[in-house]
Amino acid sequence: MPGRMLLSQRLTFSAVHFLEGEGARAHYNRAHGHTFEVEAGVLGAPDASVGWVADLASLSQALEAAVAPLKDRVLNEVEGLERATLEHLCLFIAARLKAAYPGLAYVEAARPSLGQRCRLDLAD
16 A cells, blocks of 8 residues: 655746835835746545546646736735735645645745745645
8 A cells, every 4th residue: 555645736937026014125125027936746645546646637727727817917916915925925826726635735936046945834
């Protein structure tokens, strides 16, 4: 009997954001763009009849749908992302995936060109 397995799907998108408020450096106040990378991981045991933890094509479609309102947008203008940090990006995407994927183990958001990454760990 196999143990639990972790499947993941990753995609990239481009968007603009800015960061205001106490503690934010002055240059963060200006709108600037990034290519963001997001990844979602689902943890579970393979289904006996199909043999997979989750249908990767469906996970890909769900992740695309979660990110669709963010593509080529000013993230701060998207409801729920007024504070457009990597942390809030993880929370935004996780909220859109959790119902369909109860085994959602993590959501990761990154700005690879800067070497920056945030991971929201949801596994038990």
